[in-house]
């Protein structure tokens with residue numbers, strides 16, 4: 001299979017039916033994160049932002065992207081939330097974001113996010129964050145999640161197997177509802 005972005009190199013990464021060569025895959029993930037920061041969260045140069053570092057693949061990817069591409073941002077990596085920052089970057093992947101939402105739906109609860117907290121990885125899958133780390137040879141630890149979250153993610157994985165792309169569709173739909 002050929003990479004769908006450059007149309008030249010062999011596709012060696014294929015997550016959610018998106019075949020890419022390694023170089024294009026890294027670029028695509030990078031671009032998606034930067035777009036989410038800029039468009040969804042209106043993060044500007046010189047905003048003070050902190051990254052909550054839990055050593056998960058997502059946190060490592062964010063550290064990498066913020067370090068390399070967004071050198072101009074005034075950001076700090078901290079292990080614990082410090083409320084003095086304008087924006088707090090939560091390393092939650094698409095699966096975390098969607099399962100958090102579904103968890104609220106299943107419990108019959110409302111769902112509201114703290115305005116200071118931003119989720120630049122909400123358009124990045126777990127598998128994509130892990131692959132990004134593996135290609136760049138960055139070490140990460142397995143994410144700790146409670147059983148309820150894990151059960152919902154398992155359910156999502158099952159639906160995704162029959163309907164590739166459904167996770168991205170759910171994320172899109174949540175974003176539409178957030179704007180209502």
Ligand SMILES: [Zn+2]
Nearest residue numbers: 003006021024
């Ligand atoms: Zn390519």
